[in-house]
Amino acid sequence: MVDYWRQGSVAVIAVNNPPVNALSYNVRVGLYNNLDKAANDRDVLAVVICGKGRTFPVGADIHEFGQIPKEPWITDVGRKIESLGKPVIAAIHGTGLGGGLEIALFCHYRIALPNARVGLPEVLIGLLPAGGGAQLLPRLAGIQVAMEMITTGRQLPASEAAKYNIIDKVVSGDIVKEGIEFALRVQNKPFQDKILRYRSPHGKDSLQPITEAVLRKIKMRSRGFYAPVWCVRSIANSVKLPFEEGLAQNRIMFQQMQLSGQAKALQYAFFAERSISKWKLPCGGNFATAVPRKIKTISVIGAGTMGTGITVALLSAGFPVLLVEQNKRFLMKGVQTVQSLLEGGVKRRKFTAEQAKMASSSLTTTVDLQALNSVDLVIEAVFETLSLKEDIFSKLDKICKPEAILCSNTSYLNIDKIAASTRRPDKVVGTHFFSPAHIMRLMENIYGCKTSPETVATVMDLGKRIGKVPVLVGTCPGFCANRMNRPQSEEALFLVEEGAQPEQIDQVLEDFGMPMGPFKVRDLAGGDIGWRSRKDAALHLGLTLSYDLQFFNGERYCSLADKLCELGRFGQKTGSGWYSYDKPGSKQLSIDEDVTKLIQNHRDSLGIKPRKITTQEIQERFLFSGINEGFKILEEGIAARPEDIDIIWLYGFGFPRHYGGPMFYASQIGLKRVYDRICHYHELFPYSSHWMPSKLLQKLSIQEVPIGQWAELHSKL
Numbered sequence: 001m002v003d004y005w006r007q008g009s010v011a012v013i014a015v016n017n018p019p020v021n022a023l024s025y026n027v028r029v030g031l032y033n034n035l036d037k038a039a040n041d042r043d044v045l046a047v048v049i050c051g052k053g054r055t056f057p058v059g060a061d062i063h064e065f066g067q068i069p070k071e072p073w074i075t076d077v078g079r080k081i082e083s084l085g086k087p088v089i090a091a092i093h094g095t096g097l098g099g100g101l102e103i104a105l106f107c108h109y110r111i112a113l114p115n116a117r118v119g120l121p122e123v124l125i126g127l128l129p130a131g132g133g134a135q136l137l138p139r140l141a142g143i144q145v146a147m148e149m150i151t152t153g154r155q156l157p158a159s160e161a162a163k164y165n166i167i168d169k170v171v172s173g174d175i176v177k178e179g180i181e182f183a184l185r186v187q188n189k190p191f192q193d194k195i196l197r198y199r200s201p202h203g204k205d206s207l208q209p210i211t212e213a214v215l216r217k218i219k220m221r222s223r224g225f226y227a228p229v230w231c232v233r234s235i236a237n238s239v240k241l242p243f244e245e246g247l248a249q250n251r252i253m254f255q256q257m258q259l260s261g262q263a264k265a266l267q268y269a270f271f272a273e274r275s276i277s278k279w280k281l282p283c284g285g286n287f288a289t290a291v292p293r294k295i296k297t298i299s300v301i302g303a304g305t306m307g308t309g310i311t312v313a314l315l316s317a318g319f320p321v322l323l324v325e326q327n328k329r330f331l332m333k334g335v336q337t338v339q340s341l342l343e344g345g346v347k348r349r350k351f352t353a354e355q356a357k358m359a360s361s362s363l364t365t366t367v368d369l370q371a372l373n374s375v376d377l378v379i380e381a382v383f384e385t386l387s388l389k390e391d392i393f394s395k396l397d398k399i400c401k402p403e404a405i406l407c408s409n410t411s412y413l414n415i416d417k418i419a420a421s422t423r424r425p426d427k428v429v430g431t432h433f434f435s436p437a438h439i440m441r442l443m444e445n446i447y448g449c450k451t452s453p454e455t456v457a458t459v460m461d462l463g464k465r466i467g468k469v470p471v472l473v474g475t476c477p478g479f480c481a482n483r484m485n486r487p488q489s490e491e492a493l494f495l496v497e498e499g500a501q502p503e504q505i506d507q508v509l510e511d512f513g514m515p516m517g518p519f520k521v522r523d524l525a526g527g528d529i530g531w532r533s534r535k536d537a538a539l540h541l542g543l544t545l546s547y548d549l550q551f552f553n554g555e556r557y558c559s560l561a562d563k564l565c566e567l568g569r570f571g572q573k574t575g576s577g578w579y580s581y582d583k584p585g586s587k588q589l590s591i592d593e594d595v596t597k598l599i600q601n602h603r604d605s606l607g608i609k610p611r612k613i614t615t616q617e618i619q620e621r622f623l624f625s626g627i628n629e630g631f632k633i634l635e636e637g638i639a640a641r642p643e644d645i646d647i648i649w650l651y652g653f654g655f656p657r658h659y660g661g662p663m664f665y666a667s668q669i670g671l672k673r674v675y676d677r678i679c680h681y682h683e684l685f686p687y688s689s690h691w692m693p694s695k696l697l698q699k700l701s702i703q704e705v706p707i708g709q710w711a712e713l714h715s716k717l
């Protein structure tokens with residue numbers, strides 16, 4: 001796991017632990033022993049530490065967390081470097097992260113390739129850099145830089161790291177060769193002043209103001225995530241305590257954090273995110289065997305909000321796009337939107353003006369579907385009306401070349417029905433983007449019963465290539481994301497009907513860590529869309545939405561949202577919704593007395609006496625109704641694993657990452673407790689079928705099955 005060789009007077013110690021040279025126990029032992037070997041070899045005058053393969057070590061092996069790490073620890077390897085009596089050079093390529101960078105900081109010199117990156121990302125997995133990073137970095141780069149890097153986990157490119165003295169020299173060419181050359185130059189020079197433990201942290205007199213400023217920033221963005229605050233404390237230890245004492249204190253904090261639910265959740269999320277690309281279809285096709293088609297040209301149908309967002313996402317990733325609309329007026333408007341989204345990207349520094357110009361020049365437009373006869377892939381993004389989509393797909397089937405893949409950006413409709421309107425159901429797939437599609441990273445890809453593994457592989461690959469997080473699910477109304485979100489939105493309305501205020505519910509869920517409460521989300525999305533589909537659904541059943549309606553199609557129903565829409569209060573875009581806004585389109589909101597009165601009148605008209613609703617009830621009814629649906633989604637095989645569901649929630653709805661996602665959150669609360677509360681609400685609200693407890697949840701709750709075994713056990717149950 002660690003290779004050793006000598007080139008003249010230089011010993012090279014190369015970590016060889018693919019894929020990312022994680023510092024697992026055997027690697028630490030290998031490093032320690034080989035450093036000894038170099039120390040004892042009198043012909044060795046300098047040592048180079050590097051990584052084989054694609055990268056320098058990226059840190060501790062996260063799989064080993066949760067157990068007490070066996071010695072030697074990273075700090076033991078560090079002490080060995082410091083006391084070696086010979087200069088040690090870290091030669092960094094790829095990424096030098098976490099414990100990897102810590103080892104480099106114990107070295108006397110650090111060189112890196114221009115495209116290398118360094119960072120201390122422990123905070124992102126709920127930890128602090130206890131292997132020496134929080135003590136060493138302030139002594140090298142100063143308190144300010146250390147605070148920024150350690151509390152955010154940001155990776156710095158080599159050139160920026162060199163500005164802060166983290167890298168002594170940026171070199172090009174072969175990193176090992178460069179390391180050896182550097183070693184030969186410094187081998188006979190004094191290097192005691194390069195041992196960072198003997199330095200004092202730069203900017204230590206400003207510790208207090210820097211800490212206060214950083215804590216203010218953390219408070220604004222943390223939403224209950226506490227690792228950044230502990231990271232701040234660990235850096236303060238570098239000023240307040242002697243080096244070894246600081247290390248010991250940080251180790252104690254690390255141990256406590258490691259056992260915390262937040263660290264477990266974040267580490268789960270890390271691996272969950274990597275597992276989603278390992279998809280499998282019920283028919284047996286999977287990521288390892290299916291080969292994606294090469295996609296060069298893409299057409300997007302529909303230049304509305306979704307179509308233009310998707311177009312920008314594709315253009316900015318370098319794909320030429322042919323944008324289609326039914327008439328020139330809509331098309332012109334769409335092109336203007338694309339241009340302004342690209343300009344917005346330049347302002348947000350997502351890309352340069354030059355890149356935006358290039359992207360814009362790759363956009364072509366047409367009002368003629370026939371022009372799509374040579375594209376490799378089509379993404380349809382028109383209204384959510386099945387008949388309209390069926391019509392478009394049957395036309396596309398006739399126009400597009402036989403091997404072209406046809407995708408629907410539907411958030412709700414049955415992919416099999418859309419596919420059935422073509423003679424190529426194997427090449428039809430759902431690609432559900434989230435709004436705003438050029439920003440939101442989730443791409444919920446939906447296979448139908450005939451979608452081929454090759455088609456799935458192609459859209460999963462496309463998602464990655466445009467910087468999205470593609471998750472594969474099966475087809476059912478609302479798929480995974482919207483199906484789970486629906487009971488939650490309904491519960492939010494019912495809670496208001498029973499006595500809560502919209503702003504109270506929003507606050508409770510924002511305090512929980514959601515980026516926005518459900519009523520703010522409704523106002524942002526626009527109430528009119530849901531209103532129209534509710535009216536359509538009623539019409540379909542031969543009903544009308546009336547204001548005293550308490551049941552609809554056998555289910556409990558709350559007409560408050562309809563009443564708001566009837567008043568033209570569609571949300572932010574009209575300047576009023578559940579809240580009122582400074583002006584249409586503004587985000588500045590305030591509580592509106594008219595809405596409070598409307599809610600009161602609504603309760604009066606139905607004879608509902610408002611009751612006090614607790615924070616616990618709001619959290620449970622919102623979160624558990626969605627979680628119950630999540631278990632049904634697993635039960636039906638719509639999602640293959642809880643990880644798929646959790647990643648959908650992390651990226652589609654901003655579920656707080658330090659809870660891992662709703663399914664992991666349920667596992668941490670305890671399945672028995674979640675199940676019991678769901679049964680309780682089912683008893684209270686028998687006319688909301690979403691409280692019907694999931695059978696899978698019931699079975700798993702009997703033995704509190706750990707989340708890693710849900711999918712496997714489910715297939716056996």
Ligand SMILES: CC(C)(COP(=O)(O)OP(=O)(O)OC[C@H]1O[C@@H](n2cnc3c(N)ncnc32)[C@H](O)[C@@H]1OP(=O)(O)O)[C@@H](O)C(=O)NCCC(=O)NCCSC(=O)/C=C/CCCCCCCCCCCCC(=O)O
Nearest residue numbers: 020022058059060061062063097098099121130131251274
């Ligand atoms: C940027 C990456 C490195 C690479 O990204 P990419 O190229 O996109 O590839 P990925 O798909 O992400 O990854 C490829 C595969 O590698 C796996 N992987 C990645 N990183 C790790 C890792 N760190 N460990 C294990 N496995 C890893 C990944 O899962 C992929 O696997 P697969 O192909 O899907 O199977 C990117 O991966 C990345 O960012 N990685 C994370 C880097 C990171 O977070 N590093 C920091 C880790 S934490 C750390 O280093 C901490 C060190 C200090 C430890 C201090 C210990 C103190 C001792 C206390 C002891 C107290 C005992 C007291 C005892 C007593 O007193 O009683």
